[in-house]
Amino acid sequence: MKLPAQDRALLLAGAHHDPHALLGAHPLPGGTLVRALRPLADRVAVRRPDGSRTPLTGLGDGLFQAVLPGPPPADYQLVVGYPDGTELVTHDPYRFLPTLGELDLHLIAEGRHERLWEALGAHPTTHQGVAGTRFAVWAPNAQGVRVTGDFTHWDGTALPMRSLGASGVWELFVPGVRPGALYKFEVRGVDGTHTLRADPFARRTECPPATASIVHESDYSWGDADWLATRGARPVHTGxxxxxxxxxxxxxxxxxxxxxxxxxxxxxxxxxxxxxxxxxxxxxxxxxxxxxxxxxxxxxxxxxxxxxxxxxxxxxxxxxxxxxxxxxxxxxxxxxxxxxxxxxxxxxxxxxxxxxxxxxxxxxxxxxxxxxxxxxxxxxxxxxxxxxxxxxxxxxxxxxxxxxxxxxxxxxxxxxxxxxxxxxxxxxxxxxxxxxxxxxxxxxxxxxxxxxxxxxxxxxxxxxxxxxxxxxxxxxxxxxxxxxxxxxxxxxxxxxxxxxxxxxxxxxxxxxxxxxxxxxxxxxxxxxxxxxxxxxxxxxxxxxxxxxxxxxxxxxxxxxxxxxxxxxxxxxxxxxxxxxxxxxxxxxxxxxxxxxxxxxxxxxxxATPALWELDSDPAGFAWVAAEAAGDNVLAFLRFAADGGPLLVVCNFSPVVRHDYRLGVPDRCHAWRETLNTDDPRFGGGGVANPEPLKAETIPSHGQPVSIAPTLPPLATLWLTPA
Known part of the structure; x- marks a missing residue:
């Protein structure tokens, strides 16, 4: 059976939407046509499951074909010979059914495939009992797409992919390709030019400046189950x-x-x-x-x-x-x-x-x-x-x-x-x-x-x-x-x-x-x-x-x-x-x-819930001194859900401010300095309030009681009820 000239031209140009219709095994009246595309080979034969071989006739341009007697064999391999005398025995990529089902294609077309990385890209798998890698890529306006890589000596001619219709996806299962193989997609654009493209869904790549994608299969065993089980215990804005x-x-x-x-x-x-x-x-x-x-x-x-x-x-x-x-x-x-x-x-x-x-x-x-x-x-x-x-x-x-x-x-x-x-x-x-x-x-x-x-x-x-x-x-x-x-x-x-x-x-x-x-x-x-x-x-x-x-x-x-x-x-x-x-x-x-x-x-x-528990709630904050611009001082209270307060005082002036009166809630009788950025441990000068500050019945900042701490220069204090 002669390959039509137009199909031959499209196939060799990487522009055929259905290479599986031309390559592989196809029943004929009284026999089976087997056609292969192996551009670097000088001979190809079909090996049946019983070990017998039938040579294919060369048609030029790397095409080989022959008619075998009987129905298509359930399983066959290609024996590909090269000019240097080497031979490669491999399963024919064009005898396999598509690796993507109708649901995958429907979800892809709808833009709703939430595990899209499992459908597209390169995935080592066993398909119809044969180990290899399935390749799939979305290129909706391409004239054709081919897989190329170190397993083809970077000549993509032998591995044109099939179009899976309106989904815009191109797919091919390539037997024998294992994790670690380098690959790219050779895309023929609408203008007929070819570009080599890294896989948008590659899960591993070469180290830049190299740009090839790498077939990847993870064998990592996680040990963080306890972390995952508890990480969502509370909303992030309240923790x-x-x-x-x-x-x-x-x-x-x-x-x-x-x-x-x-x-x-x-x-x-x-x-x-x-x-x-x-x-x-x-x-x-x-x-x-x-x-x-x-x-x-x-x-x-x-x-x-x-x-x-x-x-x-x-x-x-x-x-x-x-x-x-x-x-x-x-x-x-x-x-x-x-x-x-x-x-x-x-x-x-x-x-x-x-x-x-x-x-x-x-x-x-x-x-x-x-x-x-x-x-x-x-x-x-x-x-x-x-x-x-x-x-x-x-x-x-x-x-x-x-x-x-x-x-x-x-x-x-x-x-x-x-x-x-x-x-x-x-x-x-x-x-x-x-x-x-x-x-x-x-x-x-x-x-x-x-x-x-x-x-x-x-x-x-x-x-x-x-x-x-x-x-x-x-x-x-x-x-x-x-x-x-x-x-x-x-x-x-x-x-x-x-x-x-x-x-x-x-x-x-x-x-x-x-x-x-x-x-x-x-x-x-x-x-x-x-x-x-x-x-x-x-x-x-x-x-x-x-x-x-x-x-x-x-x-x-x-x-x-x-x-x-x-x-x-x-x-x-x-x-x-x-x-x-x-x-x-x-x-x-x-x-x-x-x-x-x-x-x-x-x-x-x-250790201080007042600093994070009510971060998004106005009840968690109150100004004490917001208008002390001339002093370069800010003071405010933070509250936990149970009402527990923290008093924060910032002195952005380089001078010490003694007995700086600040109004505080009257339910707190004394305040203790718990953090001082002027502490010598942190490189500061050591101006501090070592003793608890007793609240005095002196109204200030709208509060009935107040304290009068010493404010270190260029420092922030945190004070909590003593």
């Missing part, structure tokens, strides 16, 4: 949350996931943080992007090890009692021509309108949130990190850039929505679907929005019209307070409102107070360097600020290196300046003092 943000590749440069698993949990646990936040762990081609330009959404970066090594790191943190958040980047992706951009030759993952596709700030592309398959990629990816890697939370990057059509765009550079507004309804719907799905499927997992505007309802439940996040970064608090701390104390009186303004909106959302990597890069300097004055005053200001931050309504996040007041801004190449803690460094004690304060803050925070 303690103190986050240590780090860049895994530079926390201690040179360490991989396995070494981090040995060192990081003990360090974080000693300092008392409840969680770590890992800057984006997904694969990215440019290390200088710190992971914020993702090309492999389903693969932990290979720079630090294998996927199971990353699981080991998460497991070790959990077994040390530490939760894990990952930075997740659904706002944009890079334009690399081997990755997601114009994946099938058309705008596939990005919006088809260039005014919606191009991200003006980062030279990247924005996802098309209105396309069901694109939303499915992202929602399933969020679930993937939660379900496959046991992460406890997702910090969603750059939410504002998704929500607004005019984000960083000038007049004429954007189109309004159907109602004439600037909001992006597709992004809103996507974020709501994301949060509702994560909360439904992953109990105990929480989501955090980096959202920098006054968008209403970021942390409101989706059923009430909100976006559904659990927490929102309070970037307004961060900007205001750092501006205040950057002023010389003599000028701070004129900026006092910056320290109090956040309380006007503190209960409009559930907030997290972030001092993140963004504040210590790109010329902004380290946290301690933002403070004015000499080295002593800078450290004192920093200690006072940290005491204020840990006691302010909202959870807290601190970026690595700032816990010990390193003097230089962060470098992703050098990492934190650990050497400033070394015994032979002249100011090591100064840095250790700040680190010891952070440890003390965390441990006291955990």
């Amino acid at each position: 303690p949350l103190s986050v240590y943000e780090l860049h895994p590749a530079s926390w201690r440069p040179g360490l991989g996931y396995r070494e981090l698993a040995e060192q990081l949990p003990a360090y974080v646990r000693d300092l008392g943080f409840t969680h770590v936040e890992l800057m984006p762990p997904a694969e990215h081609p440019f290390g200088g992007s710190w992971g914020y330009q993702v090309t492999g959404y389903y693969a932990p970066t290979a720079r630090l090890g294998r996927p199971d090594d990353f699981k080991l790191l998460v497991d070790a943190l959990h077994q040390a009692g530490i939760g894990v958040l990952v930075d997740w980047v659904p706002a944009h992706f890079p334009k690399d021509d081997w990755a997601l951009a114009a994946f099938d030759g058309t705008p596939c993952y990005e919006h088809p309108d260039p005014r919606r596709a191009e991200h003006p700030d980062w030279g990247t592309l924005e996802f098309d949130y209105g396309r069901p398959e694109v939303r499915n990629l992202l929602v399933a990816n969020a679930l993937y990190w939660c379900e496959e890697y046991h992460v406890d939370g997702l910090r969603v990057d750059a939410v504002a850039s998704m929500l607004y059509l005019d984000y960083s765009r000038g007049e004429g550079e954007w189109l309004p929505n159907a109602h004439g507004g600037r909001e992006n309804p597709d992004a809103v719907s996507f974020l709501q679907e994301l949060n509702a799905t994560v909360h439904r499927r992953c109990p105990g997992v929480f989501t955090v929005a980096e959202e920098s505007t006054a968008w209403d309802g970021v942390t409101r439940a989706t059923e009430h019209g909100g976006l559904g996040f659990d927490l929102k970064w309070n970037l307004g608090w961060m900007h205001d307070t750092l501006l205040y701390l950057g002023e010389d104390p003599v000028h701070r009186a004129w900026h006092h409102h910056r320290m109090t303004f956040a309380l006007h909106y503190a209960y409009s959302e559930n907030y997290l107070l972030p001092i993140s990597h963004d504040e210590v890069v790109h010329g902004k300097g380290a946290l301690v360097s933002k403070m004015p004055g000499d080295w002593w005053r800078r450290r004192a200001d920093l200690r006072a600020y940290l005491g204020f931050m840990w006691s302010h309504p909202g959870k807290q996040l601190l970026f690595m290196g700032q816990e010990f007041a390193q003097g230089a801004e962060w470098s992703h190449v050098e990492g934190p300046q650990w050497w400033v803690l070394a015994d032979d460094y002249v100011a090591a004690g100064d840095h250790r003092g700040v680190r010891d304060l952070v440890r003390e803050l965390n441990h006291r925070y955990l």
Whole structure:
């Protein structure tokens, strides 16, 4: 039977939608046609189950065929010979049924396949009794797709994939391909050109700058069942949350996931943080992007090890009692021509309108949130990190850039929505679907929005019209307070409102107070360097600020290196300046003092429900002295659910203030200093209130009784009922 010229041309060009109709075994009247495509071979034979062989006739261009007597054999193999005399015996990929069923394809087309990573990508499996790997990829507008890899000597001609109809999915089972094999998809675009593409659902990749995907199969055995069973015992906004943000590749440069698993949990646990936040762990081609330009959404970066090594790191943190958040980047992706951009030759993952596709700030592309398959990629990816890697939370990057059509765009550079507004309804719907799905499927997992505007309802439940996040970064608090701390104390009186303004909106959302990597890069300097004055005053200001931050309504996040007041801004190449803690460094004690304060803050925070139990409830906070601008003093009360108070007093002036009268609740007869950032243990001068302060019947600040503590210079005090 002759192969029609058009079919032959399409097959060889990688543009045939149904190569299984041409290749493999097909019944004919009186026999069976077997046809194979092996472009590097000089001979091919069919071997039946009984061991007998029938040679196929060469048709040129790597095509071979023959008619065998009788019906198609239930099982046969191809014996492929090469010019160097070697032979390969393999099962024929084109004798197998599809590996995806109708339900998978229906869910993919609907954009509702919540475990999409199990359907698409590369999966080692046994199919119809034969071991190999099933490949599937979504490329709806491609003329054809072929699998290529080290198992084809990177010639994809022999392995064209079949189209599974309107789903846009292409599929092929390749016998004999095992975990560890390198592969890509060779996609023929609508213009007839071929591009080699990494698998969007690859669960493992080569180490950059190499870009191939790797067939992966996990054999990791988790040991964190106890952690998972209890992590959702209380809503995150009513529990303690103190986050240590780090860049895994530079926390201690040179360490991989396995070494981090040995060192990081003990360090974080000693300092008392409840969680770590890992800057984006997904694969990215440019290390200088710190992971914020993702090309492999389903693969932990290979720079630090294998996927199971990353699981080991998460497991070790959990077994040390530490939760894990990952930075997740659904706002944009890079334009690399081997990755997601114009994946099938058309705008596939990005919006088809260039005014919606191009991200003006980062030279990247924005996802098309209105396309069901694109939303499915992202929602399933969020679930993937939660379900496959046991992460406890997702910090969603750059939410504002998704929500607004005019984000960083000038007049004429954007189109309004159907109602004439600037909001992006597709992004809103996507974020709501994301949060509702994560909360439904992953109990105990929480989501955090980096959202920098006054968008209403970021942390409101989706059923009430909100976006559904659990927490929102309070970037307004961060900007205001750092501006205040950057002023010389003599000028701070004129900026006092910056320290109090956040309380006007503190209960409009559930907030997290972030001092993140963004504040210590790109010329902004380290946290301690933002403070004015000499080295002593800078450290004192920093200690006072940290005491204020840990006691302010909202959870807290601190970026690595700032816990010990390193003097230089962060470098992703050098990492934190650990050497400033070394015994032979002249100011090591100064840095250790700040680190010891952070440890003390965390441990006291955990033991003080007033600092977290009513974080999102106005009943948990009351001003004592909000207007003492001329003194650079702030004083407020925090309350636990049972009413137990904590008095916080901040003196952002470099002078000691003796007998500073403060009104206090009359039910508390005496107050005891429990934390003082001026303590010599932390590098302070030691001005303190060593004895309990008895409440006096002297009205002050609207209270019938008051106390008169001594306020150390540039310091924060915590006082509790004695």
